[in-house]
Amino acid sequence: MASQVTTFLMFQGKAEEALTFYVSLFPGSALERIERYGPGEMGAEGTVKLASFTLAGREYRAIDSPVKHAFGFTPAISLFVDCESREELDAAFARLSEGGGVLMPLGEYGFSAAFAWVNDRFGVSWQLNLPFA
The missing domain is CATH 3.30.720.100 (Signal recognition particle alu RNA binding heterodimer, srp9/1)
Incomplete structure (x- = not known):
């Protein structure tokens, strides 16, 4: 194990x-x-x-990687962040999406108070969540 x-x-x-x-x-x-x-x-x-x-x-x-490869990061695996406040979520969204791409815009989707999904400028995928209080 x-x-x-x-x-x-x-x-x-x-x-x-x-x-x-x-x-x-x-x-x-x-x-x-x-x-x-x-x-x-x-x-x-x-x-x-x-x-x-x-x-x-x-x-x-x-x-x-010392070896060049034809693959990079994929949104199929992402870092999921439960933020403590809307301000923290907004700040993380602004910084992580800068130079990257937005997969799901910052909004309210029904499963949390606010949510966004972004790929940062390095290609790493992040799900940013503000849980319901």
Whole structure:
């Protein structure tokens, strides 16, 4: 049986920029550890070999893939965020959708007080939710 399951994000040269952006969005978030590729290693020197970070207290890991691949992130898997206030949701929506794409506009859909679904500029999909009080 697995002792821990952690979400793992694979970027292509933008991992550190994305992680720095993500940890700025939510309280209880931090870039915990970052290891970079050095000279002569498989990845481009200075890119992320392995990073650990937390978002609102949950652990994630990320890399910059040293191998180019023809796939990226898909909205079939997204990060679901229950926001504590409409202001938090509005701010997250504005920052995450900037340079990205809106899959479901910010609105009231009946299953919560407010909801939006976006792909950020790095291709990661986010569902932003304000639960009913």
